[in-house]
Amino acid sequence: MVKSWVLKEQGNPEVVAELAASLGIDSVLANLLVQRGVTSFDDAKAFFRPSLSDLHDPFLLTDMDKAVERLHAAMANNEKILVYGDYDVDGTTAVALMYSFLRERYSNVSYYIPDRYSEGYGVSFKSIEYAAQNGYTLFITLDCGIKAVEKVAHAKTLGIDFVICDHHFPSDIIPDAVAVLDPKRTDCTYPFNDLSGCGVGFKLLQAYCQRYDIPFSELEGLLDLVAVSIASDIVPVIGENRVLAYFGLKRLNENPRYGLKSIIKLSGLDHHSIAIDDIVFKIGPRINAAGRMESGKTAVDLLTASNEEVAKEMANIINECNNDRKNVDRTITLDAFKFIETNPEFANRKSTVLFNPTWHKGVVGIVASRLIETYYRPTVVLTLSSNGFATGSARSVPGFDLYQAVETCSDLLENFGGHMYAAGLTLKVENVEKFSKRFEEVVCSMIKPEMLVPQIEIDSRLNLDEISPKFYRILKQFQPFGPGNMSPVFLTEEVYDNGDGRKVGNGAEHLKLDLIQENNPYKPIGAIGFGLADHYNNIKNGMAFKVCYAVVENHFRGVSTIQLRLKDIKMQNEPF
Incomplete structure (x- = not known):
């Protein structure tokens, strides 16, 4: 699936420079802080050194x-x-x-x-x-x-x-x-x-x-x-x-x-x-x-x-429950994929609503998430409950208010609840088709075209020679990561593999690379790209490319090294 890269708005240069000087860090790290609303020394102290005294009354x-x-x-x-x-x-x-x-x-x-x-x-x-x-x-x-x-x-x-x-x-x-x-x-x-x-x-x-x-x-x-x-x-x-x-x-x-x-x-x-x-x-x-x-x-x-x-x-x-869950989840996900691929009506929809009375209620939320990974649109997966109602879970794509969309269909529902990105709902079986049609109409009226294309938000550009032990040591202090403070994603352009790149994994679907830039060709940095093996031939042919990635720590045989976890690869001449 083609992904769109979006470079976030960068922090005010004067604020970034002042913060970098006061903290003794480089401008890339200071920019990351400003993007997170940290604009002063005191803000940074609170960010890097959380205190239980900061809890509200x-x-x-x-x-x-x-x-x-x-x-x-x-x-x-x-x-x-x-x-x-x-x-x-x-x-x-x-x-x-x-x-x-x-x-x-x-x-x-x-x-x-x-x-x-x-x-x-x-x-x-x-x-x-x-x-x-x-x-x-x-x-x-x-x-x-x-x-x-x-x-x-x-x-x-x-x-x-x-x-x-x-x-x-x-x-x-x-x-x-x-x-x-x-x-x-x-x-x-x-x-x-x-x-x-x-x-x-x-x-x-x-x-x-x-x-x-x-x-x-x-x-x-x-x-x-x-x-x-x-x-x-x-x-x-x-x-x-x-x-x-x-x-x-x-x-x-x-x-x-x-x-x-x-x-x-x-x-x-x-x-x-x-x-x-x-x-x-x-x-x-x-x-x-x-x-x-x-x-x-x-x-x-x-x-x-x-x-x-x-x-x-x-x-x-x-x-053991988790092992059972994985087996059931895998089977139902394959069933769902097959149903979608063999029913042309789904090809042009902006939402997915599936109902199968035999599916296991405990995994429908997971299946909904799996379908979004492939089809990237708001998804509802329903099964039959013991009391005879259709019941299940809904999942959303970033930026789309799923709860509001479900609430708009509330006259067709017996019960619902949830958040912007996840919801649970129950309805009469005879209302499933009506709900599917209404939900599709609501999604079509609310969703923006860009929400239907997976996006990778990039925090900052970065040259490979800027990734030092000190840089990573400070970057680790941005944790804990999560929504609102995601692990920073960087963009580096005009990179090459040093010649040791290879496909890895049981199905050879992943890439293991050692990346270099022309300004520093003698200091490669290891990178792993899960599911990115399709780019292997172009990379082996010596073509320049650009990568977006998170900086992580790789542990192997008791040795820790800095590694780039690639999120996507585009050839240098490809647009974002």
Whole structure:
């Protein structure tokens, strides 16, 4: 697939020069900072040296006073508390966080994770009946609940109070709970509205500790869970999330809880420093697999394990779930590809909507993401739920507001929720065709042509001789990377392979190169280009080309070297 390269707007030259001088760094690095809103020495200090003192006052969240007081009253009166969260990584880490904190101080607490297949996303009536039958009077939801208007009202008739901790967009009506903590409430003036669901739960505990003089240090052991939620839920790694992720990663690398330590070992991450990408691609999918293939409760059991033996047992179960998930995901993805390729109607569409009642509900979101990698357009993948409805997941392309598009079709839906780039939805089977047609119309009216072409955003031009150990040492301090602070992408032109370039991989689909520029032909730098072997012949013929890439560290046989991870290659005479 041809990709468009877009060079980002460069920082004000005077500001860049002044910042470079004050920090003693080169202008390329200073420009990267300015692009990220860092324009002064003090800004840079806060960026490079995050502090937990930079966290916002949790009582700035609307209803926080009420939430803290209701939680305290429940504990003082020995009420039964049920901690509830969804079956994905954000939900299970949030439940593990809240339950871990409460059980250290209070015994009358338990947790509940809904079944993906019989209960679905969000608060379920089944869970409320369970709470009523078992004498729970306080129901704390995490990563869900903002749309549970009817369910909260029903619970109230049964004598159950709700405290909602969510981060999704609310509807026009806010549930009649004791407290609704959600930075996306229109009446909430909290200064940062991109917290994860686990992050909102953390803010409740931060407020509780402030109110009742519990040292903040007792919360620091929970930050590994917050970091996993931030990475896995793809929320912006800026502002408060950057602080939480920074210290959460520190905890994850130095002293993770037993459950995460076991997953780290199974993921092969126990011998190098764990970064956000490692969570996104290795840790998060394993935790998610429990809810996809069996029960999200297994993930919470893992994350709250109190010893290594239990953690190891739970981690092995979850790893098997992940292996099963991969097999099912692969099969369904191939089915989806075949269906699209054999149905000409999809050729000119700007969206993809697929429904197959036999597909596994637990992997439809992954399949939607896979289809976007190939067809690059907003995608919805649906299957049949146990209650007879079509249900599934939607995924978007950068820049397109998927949530708004789905919301425009809300009259055809039974339920929906999500973010700009990901959503879940449920509808009657007889409405699937109508939804497909309407969704296509909405996408066509909203999407811009450039959104249908994969783009690589490039931060800066760079010459190969500028990539020094000092340069990389400072670049590493830009971490943690993630949305809002992505790993910088550089552009270098007029490069050549030094003659040692080759195809690698089982299918010879990757490129291993040693790159040089004419101004410095005697100092090659290693590069790896995954899936870029199509360029091999032109490169071997000695043609000049340009590359866009991230600068990374390659570990091989105990030796670390700087390497370029190529994102794309274009011949020198090709336009961006």
